[in-house]
Amino acid sequence: MAELLSLSDAIARFVRSGDAVALEGFTHLIPFAAGHEIIRQGLTGLTLIRMTPDLVYDQMIGCGCARKLVFSWGGNPGVGSLHRLRDAVERGWPGPLEIEEHSHAAMAHAYAAGAAGLPCAIFRGYLGSQLREVNPRIQTVICPFTGEALTAVPALRPDVAVIHAQKADRTGNVLVAGIVGVQKEAVLSARRAVATVEEIVDDLGTTGTNAVVLPAWTLSAVVLAPGGARPSYAHGYYARDNAFYTAWDAIARDRERFTAWIDANVRHAGRGRG
DSSP states (O other): OOEEEOHHHHHHHHOOTTOEEEEEOSSBOOOHHHHHHHHHTTOOSEEEEEESOOHHHHHHHHTTOEEEEEEEOOSBTTTBOOHHHHHHHHHOSSSOOEEEEOOHHHHHHHHHHHHTTOSEEEESOOTTOSHHHHOTTOEEEEOTTTOOEEEEEEOOOOSEEEEEEEEEETTSOEEEESSOTTHHHHHHHSSEEEEEEEEEESOOOOOOSSEEEEOGGGOSEEEEOTTTTTTSBBTTTBOOOHHHHHHHHHHHHSHHHHHHHHIIIIITSSSOOO
16 A cells, blocks of 8 residues: 655655666656656666656756666657757767667557556557667567467566656545546556655545546555646646746756756755756
């Protein structure tokens, strides 16, 4: 059952150097506060897993947390490249970074397979794609019933999944609403799971449409972290900080400027701006 912990305690107990770690949240509810705590605790050698890695992974990669990235599309949405990611891949700074690229569909199917305890995901996809040429983990299998050629990718089974959500109740059940992405599948596929939330309430209330409740037994820890998704947004709580996403392009281009920003806003702060 989920324990109610501080952010520093939850990361210290459930995320370890060398782990495969999935920080999920699609468009909003991106767990920046948790990513910053991983940086502050100096965790290294991580395999970072995420659909659409954006600023939080750019920051973690630039701080030397990662040895490998498993992802589908990486960039600063609406702005351009992730410069710390590019620097790691192209120049090995602050260390070399192995990459394993997939499509969005492959990542979603791989999480679902992991959640179901299956060894791989089988689906229709990658027709005409050149990703097969650079990713040997994309394979073809023949359906024993129809003879159809299908795509297979390994199931994703992170050591730990970290998500941000709107609410938790006092028994540890967590509500995710709005664009839910693959948070549910990431939590169910992981060996350990941490959810940061905007608020803890007596009753989750009416969940509405397009909402998921993760039962307390699916989570290792719940953390009260208001604003924990900034500079992304939390549906129903605060808007996306578009100006910061634009400003990040210049910050991340230069190693010294990036390091100074991390020192001021992450390493020496309880939680930075984003």
